[in-house]
Amino acid sequence: MSSIYSLQRPLGHAVPPPAWSYSGLREWRRCPRRWILRRCGYSNVHTPFYPDRLTDAAVTGLVVHRLIEKYDTSSAQRARSFLPRKEMANALHAIVKSVSGNPRIDTAAVVRRFDGQRCLANFRVFLSHFRRTGLPPPSNVTLNAEAKPRSEFLFRLDKPRITGRIDRVKNGLLTDWKSGAQDDTHVDQARFYALAFWLATGIKLTKLIVFYTRDGQSFESPAPDEAALVEIREALCAEIAQAEIELKQTYGEARPSVENCQFCPVRQLCDEYWQAEETRALRLSPAEADDEILTDVQFDVEAREIGLHTTMFTGTASGGQVRAVIPTTLLAVEPEMIISLRLLNIRASCQASSIVVKPVYGSEVFCDGRN
Numbered sequence: 001m002s003s004i005y006s007l008q009r010p011l012g013h014a015v016p017p018p019a020w021s022y023s024g025l026r027e028w029r030r031c032p033r034r035w036i037l038r039r040c041g042y043s044n045v046h047t048p049f050y051p052d053r054l055t056d057a058a059v060t061g062l063v064v065h066r067l068i069e070k071y072d073t074s075s076a077q078r079a080r081s082f083l084p085r086k087e088m089a090n091a092l093h094a095i096v097k098s099v100s101g102n103p104r105i106d107t108a109a110v111v112r113r114f115d116g117q118r119c120l121a122n123f124r125v126f127l128s129h130f131r132r133t134g135l136p137p138p139s140n141v142t143l144n145a146e147a148k149p150r151s152e153f154l155f156r157l158d159k160p161r162i163t164g165r166i167d168r169v170k171n172g173l174l175t176d177w178k179s180g181a182q183d184d185t186h187v188d189q190a191r192f193y194a195l196a197f198w199l200a201t202g203i204k205l206t207k208l209i210v211f212y213t214r215d216g217q218s219f220e221s222p223a224p225d226e227a228a229l230v231e232i233r234e235a236l237c238a239e240i241a242q243a244e245i246e247l248k249q250t251y252g253e254a255r256p257s258v259e260n261c262q263f264c265p266v267r268q269l270c271d272e273y274w275q276a277e278e279t280r281a282l283r284l285s286p287a288e289a290d291d292e293i294l295t296d297v298q299f300d301v302e303a304r305e306i307g308l309h310t311t312m313f314t315g316t317a318s319g320g321q322v323r324a325v326i327p328t329t330l331l332a333v334e335p336e337m338i339i340s341l342r343l344l345n346i347r348a349s350c351q352a353s354s355i356v357v358k359p360v361y362g363s364e365v366f367c368d369g370r371n
C-alpha cells in the first residue's frame with residue numbers, strides 16, 4: 001500500500017502560487033486550511049499538490065471540456081471531419097495517463113466506470129445549442145502566437161496576479177462551459193474572466209454566458225462596465241495580498257461544514273474536521289449504523305487481532321465500540337504499529353453490541369503509526 005496512506009503532518013507552510021486561478025481563489029475563500037493542506041510539503045508526497053481523488057463526475061467534466069475544445073480547434077482549422085467518439089477515447093486516455101502516478105486513483109476503475117454515453121449526451125447538448133441559437137462559430141482568440149488556432153483564451157496577469165483559461169470569447173461575448181450542476185460562483189467566475197480579458201486586451205465585453213452542457217440551460221448577464229471592472233480588480237489585489245500574508249504566517253483558518261468537508265480531499269489530515277460539531281453528520285453515528293451507511297470514522301486503536309489476510313482493530317468512536325476489519329493489503333503501516341485510524345467512505349453496520357466497519361470500493365484507510 002502506498003505510503004500516502006500513512007498519516008504525516010505537513011513539513012512547512014505552503015508558498016504563494018506564481019498566480020492565482022479562479023478555482024484556487026474559490027478554494028481559499030471556502031476554506032484556507034484546505035488550500036494550504038493541499039499545497040504543503042509532506043515526507044510521503046513528491047508532487048506539488050497533495051494527491052486528489054477523481055470522481056466519475058470530474059472525469060465526465062474533463063472529457064466534455066476536452067471534446068468541446070477539440071471541436072472548437074478543429075472548426076477554427078476548418079477540419080473536414082470531427083469524430084467525437086475517437087476524440088472522447090483520446091481525452092480519456094490523456095486523463096488516465098495524467099493521473100497514472102496518483103496512488104489515490106485506480107486508473108483501471110476510472111476506465112471501467114467511464115460513462116461515454118453521458119459525455120456524448122453533454123456534447124450533443126453543446127452542438128444543439130449552437131444550431132438552435134446560432135451562437136457564433138469558433139473564434140481564433142489566443143495570446144499565444146505559437147499556438148494552433150483555438151478558441152480558448154489563456155491569460156496570466158501581474159495586477160492582480162491571476163491566471164486562467166477562458167473557454168471562448170467572440171464578438172464581445174464570453175462563454176464558459178460547465179458540465180456539472182449550477183453553482184452561485186459560476187457568474188462570479190465569468191466576471192473574473194471578463195476582468196482578465198479586459199486587462200489583457202483592453203477590450204470590454206458586452207455579455208457573459210455560463211452554459212451547462214448537461215441540460216442546455218444557460219445563465220446570461222451583462223458584462224461588468226469599466227467602473228465595475230476597476231472595482232473587481234482592486235478587490236482581487238487586496239484579497240490576494242491578504243491571503244498571502246495569512247498563508248506565510250499560519251496554517252489557515254479551518255471552516256468545517258458539511259458543504260465544505262464532504263468531498264474535501266485532505267479531510268484525513270484536518271483535525272478540525274474530526275472534532276467539529278458542524279461535520280458530525282459526515283462521521284460515524286452509532287444510531288445510523290443500522291442502515292449500512294457509508295461514512296468516515298476515526299478512532300484510537302485499543303486492541304488488534306492480526307490474521308493472515310485481515311486485521312481487526314477495536315476502538316471507540318462517537319460513543320460506540322467499533323470493530324474495523326481491514327485487509328492487510330490496505331494497511332500502509334505494520335498492524336502492530338498502528339495507534340489510530342482515519343477511515344474515509346467506509347461501510348458501517350451494527351452487529352451485536354458494536355459497529356463493524358469494512359472497506360468497500362472507494363474507501364480509504366489512513367493509518368497513524370508509532371515512530
Ligand code: SF4
Pocket residue numbers: 031033034035037254255256257260261264265266267270272273
Ligand atoms: S476537512 Fe473541512 S475544514 Fe478541514 S480542510 Fe477540508 S474543508 Fe477545510
